[in-house]
Amino acid sequence: MIPTHWYLMLGTALFTIGVIGVLTRRNVIVILMSIELILNAVNVNLVAFSDYFRSVDGQVFAIFVITDAAAEAAIGLALIIALFRNKETVNADEIDLLKW
Amino acid sequence: MTLPQIAFFFLSAVALASAVMVITRRNAVHSVIWLIVTLFSVGGVFLMLHAEFLFAVQVILYVGGIMVLFLFVVMLVNLDVAVKQAQFTRQWQLALATAVMLMAELAYGIYRGHEGFTLGQVSSAPISGGNTQALALALYQDYMLPVEIASVLLLVAMVGAVVMAKRKLE
Numbered sequence: 237m238i239p240t241h242w243y244l245m246l247g248t249a250l251f252t253i254g255v256i257g258v259l260t261r262r263n264v265i266v267i268l269m270s271i272e273l274i275l276n277a278v279n280v281n282l283v284a285f286s287d288y289f290r291s292v293d294g295q296v297f298a299i300f301v302i303t304d305a306a307a308e309a310a311i312g313l314a315l316i317i318a319l320f321r322n323k324e325t326v327n328a329d330e331i332d333l334l335k336w
Numbered sequence: 337m338t339l340p341q342i343a344f345f346f347l348s349a350v351a352l353a354s355a356v357m358v359i360t361r362r363n364a365v366h367s368v369i370w371l372i373v374t375l376f377s378v379g380g381v382f383l384m385l386h387a388e389f390l391f392a393v394q395v396i397l398y399v400g401g402i403m404v405l406f407l408f409v410v411m412l413v414n415l416d417v418a419v420k421q422a423q424f425t426r427q428w429q430l431a432l433a434t435a436v437m438l439m440a441e442l443a444y445g446i447y448r449g450h451e452g453f454t455l456g457q458v459s460s461a462p463i464s465g466g467n468t469q470a471l472a473l474a475l476y477q478d479y480m481l482p483v484e485i486a487s488v489l490l491l492v493a494m495v496g497a498v499v500m501a502k503r504k505l506e
Contacts, residue, residue, distance in 0.1 A: 238344050238384070241450035245443060246348045246381065250355055250374075252439035257359035259431035260424045265364050265410060269371050272402070273355055276378050279390075287385040292470045295387050296479050299471075302397060303486045307493035309402045313409040314497035320413045321503075327418065329425055 243284035250277035262327045264319070268312045275305045344384060351377035362419055364410045372403050389468045 250273055257270025279298045286294025320326060354373040361367045379394040425431070475483055 237338075238340055239450070241446050242344065243381070243385070244446045244450075246351070248439055248442045248446065249348075249352055250378075251442075252435050253352065253355040253359060255438065256432060256435045259435060260428040261359060262421070262423060262425055263364060263418055265406070265413070266359065266367050269358055269367055269406065272371065272398075273358065273374065276375065280378060280381055283382055283385045283387045283390060286387065292467070292474045293478075295390055295467075295471055296474050298387075298390055299393065299475070300482060300486055302393060303490060306397065306402055307489055309405055310493050310497040311500070313405055314500040316409060317412060317501045325418075326413055327421065 240284055240288045243280055247277045247280040247284070250274075250280065262329055264316050264326050264328050264331075265313075267328060268309065268316070271308065271312075272305060275301055340384065344381070347377045347380045347384070350374075351381070362423055364418075365407070368403060368406050368410060371406075372399055375399050375403070386467060389471050 254270045254273035254277060257273065258267050261267055261270065279301055282294040282298045282301070284294075286292060286298070316326065319331065323331060325331065351374050354370045354377065357370040358367045358374060361370065375394060375398045379391045379398075382388075382391045382394060
């Protein structure tokens with residue numbers, strides 16, 4: 237059988253790849269996709285513990301995380317469309333209106 | 337090495353390799369395709385953890401819903417200019433070092449934790465009555481209020497997305 241901490245290691249690695257994507261990429265759409273990676277890493281941890289304790293509570297929480305991911309994707313992509321209409325760019329470091 | 341372990345390593349390797357592809361591809365459409373591969377592998381991991389309903393949700397909602405939304409926006413936004421520009425920020429070495437340090441800390445914590453707290457084996461017996469039934473009972477009995485709040489959140493997100501993507505507010 238597979239020990240639970242293997243799943244936690246997988247979640248950690250996925251989370252780190254997502255963080256690297258958020259911190260290093262310039263393209264806003266890829267940054268949003270990296271956030272989806274991070275949320276999936278969280279879900280792996282939640283489901284692993286749900287299986288370990290033989291309780292569905294972790295899976296219920298994972299469903300709420302997926303709901304949040306859907307809401308976040310809809311809002312984020314609408315923001316990107318509005319932003320692209322105004323500034324003609326998808327690069328995060330060119331959107332510096334609030335920076336002095 | 338047993339068959340579940342081989343399956344776990346295969347799914348993990350596919351998930352991690354495609355996740356790396358997501359954040360390194362120049363074209364955003366390729367990133368979306370690789371993210372779909374990652375989501376399928378994570379769904380396979382859910383199946384290994386006896387979470388069949390979550391696997392279905394992962395495939396239908398994530399791959400079928402959210403990823404199509406991503407593809408739509410990638411097609412709507414003109415990326416021809418962005419493809420030719422630099423893909424990474426100037427401080428990417430620092431960011432990479434920080435993130436790798438974070439992973440080292442987390443992995444060390446999990447490694448020590450599993451020794452200290454004897455994080456045992458994943459149970460093999462599934463929850464009685466089937467995963468979907470148990471999940472439905474939990475969702476609509478114990479978690480009734482959170483489900484309602486989540487539905488309101490989705491409504492707010494829907495209205496917000498329509499308002500923000502609209503050309504002109506009158």
